[in-house]
Amino acid sequence: MSTSSRVALVTGATQGLGFALAQGLAQRMNPGDTVYLTGRNYERIGHAIDSLGSTTAQVRGEVLDVGHPDAAAQLATELRSRHGGVDFVVNNAVMRVGPDDDPAAVIDEYCEVNNFGTTRCLRAFTPLLRARGRFLVVASSLGTLEYLAPVLWDHFDGLSSLDDVDDQVAAWRYAVKDGSARGGPWPGFVNIPSKIGQVAAVRALASHRRSSDLERGVLLAAVCPGMMNTPTSAVWWDVTEAPTPAQAAVAVLDLVFDPVKPEQYGQLLRQGEVLAWKPPP
Secondary structure (H helix, E strand, O other): OOOOOOEEEEOOOOOHHHHHHHHHHHHHOOOOOEEEEEEOOHHHHHHHHHOOOOOOOEEEEEEOOOOOOOHHHHHHHHHHHHHOOEEEEEEOOOOOOOOOOOHHHHHHHHHHHHOHHHHHHHHHHHHHEEEEEEEEEEOOOOOOHHHOOHHHHHHOOOOOOHHHHHHHHHHHHHHHHHOOOOOOOOOOOOHHHHHHHHHHHHHHHHHHHHHHHHHOOOEEEEEEOOOOOOHHHHOOOOOOOOOOHHHHHHHHHHHHHOOOOHHHOOOEEEOOEEEOOOOOO
């Protein structure tokens, strides 16, 4: 394939928002471009591709389990060989928890997918980004320090590397497993520290890449798609009036194709607007 053809990759793309993002990219991109729709098994990937309908770009299924320590790096090597680089990456893979799940029982797999999966993908795919590329991490408005007790802010604020982020996530995971988090200031809803960890990872990497990325028209950011009407959200909240994944995907897709705004770089964005990392003093 010519290196002038664009390449997009969506993780966790077999259902929900990930599927809508892969579909939207394939509809907005050009003939000759390729969208990699990834998931953890071939059967679900095949079913998702069969459900796409008409697209302009080619859609290619690829198995990617971001919870596996080597999977993202291996796929990055393959994509470099096939295409020379990538243009758009949307890190959407997520393990969800329900109200009846015991945090201590699920926290290992939860962090492997949501947090270490995010940092693995950042390490693997950002070096492949071509000029005018995009790397977007799907997070949440819960991914700001506003939702964390101030005594815990130093765990995630001002981190300078992805290794530092991984270390802090690992320490929190251990506290959840041994029960000490339950008796301390950590929130009981594990989604909050996890999302903050994802945003902290974007911020840490962006602190090193900002100048060169903006010169090349590259955007690295976290995104909040907002509440969506999905079965997994419905176990927690009333989502009957919430947007569908396809509707929620529009603002994320706009970030892929609209010109980069420097103020968006390295930030958590909702509908294109920056969400403050810290609450006002």
